[in-house]
Structures are given as structure tokens and as C-alpha cells.
Amino acid sequence: MVDFEYNIYMGIIGRNFYNRNTLEVAKDLLGCKLCRFTENGIQEGVIVETEAYTHDDPACHAYSGKTPRSITLFKKSGLAYVYFIYGMYHCFNVTTEPEGIAGAVLIRALEPLNIKDTNGPAKLCRAMNITKELNEVDLTCKKSGLWIEEFKHFDNSEIITTTRIGIKQAADYPWRFYVKGNKFISKP
DNA sequence: GATAAGATGTTA
């Protein structure tokens, strides 16, 4: 990872990290720690699998422009984009790119630190109590109870790049990234 | 182990 400003603090990741090309952010998020603080205490897991979704990507919710749901993707980077899927699940993304350009990274799996069952996008939302109420909250500060911290670095040789899961549009794009050999990668 | 089907409600 590059020496961004946030490295000075070795802690919470700031907006300049997210305000970049979506593919780069997706790859650099591997090894970062997702943190959730509620009345039940703190829950943490290391991000080990991500997928990128961009404005010119047929699989992206923002592909056909701004809608009530996709509006979040056009806002500033470093926000949570949480949506409801298949009638009973939530998925958690972080917004990327400068304001006005849609983009997001889907967090697909965590290596649990003090939580369980996080090897899938809907499972990790359930484990960390992430619901639609957290849509659009700012991930660059702790006040909403959801943020991401620097934690661990992976070299390119430890990162697998492959196709995304569970989509039909643009299924051939190699926009999924995961940590080689990690036991908590989502099942195909 | 692999494959199939069912649950369930929002979205455009």
C-alpha cells in the first residue's frame, strides 16, 4: 500500500483513500479492518474479499443513472452503501471515486476477529448488525458506529484477481479480489 | 461432495 496521509495515524481510514479509482480501492481494502460499535460492544473483522462496481459497469446499480436506490453511489466517497437483496438480506459497500462519479466496493468476506459467520456479503452484514439504517453513513469517522481501520498489508502476490460472483451482467469482468488461501472466502 | 429449490420483499 502507498504512504497516504492516513498512515500517519495508523488508524481510521480517511476520505483520500476512498476518493480514487474503484479497482484500486477494492484491492487496497484487503487487509483493512471493518469495525462496528453498538450497545453490544465492538465487533471487528479483517476484509479478505471484495468486488468493484463502477459507473460504466452493467452490473452496477448506478449503470442506468440515478434512482432512489443508486443515488448514494454518486455521492462523496467513504460512505456506506447498504441495500436490501433477495427479500431478506443486506449487502454492504463503500462508495468510491470523487463526488458525482458513481462507484463502490462490495465487501464480500471478513476474517473474523471477535465475530463469526462472515464468509459472505449477507452473512457479514448479519454478523455485524449492518442494515439499511446505515446507508449513507460516513465511514471516515466513528460517530455512526461503523468505520474501517488500517490493519495489515498484503503483497500483490498474495492477492487473487478473478470474476465476480452472483451476477449475470458483465460476468466476465475480473473485478473480484481475495486473499490467497484464506479460509473465510465466500463459497461459489 | 454436488446440485436444486425455497424463502422473501424491494426495485425499476
Next chain:
DNA sequence: AACATCTTATCA
């Protein structure tokens, strides 16, 4: 009607 999913059942 499709959907950026997961669980359970039914094979082998």
C-alpha cells in the same frame, strides 16, 4: 420479473 444471497434438502 429480476435480484451483487443463504439455507436446507436430496441425492451420490
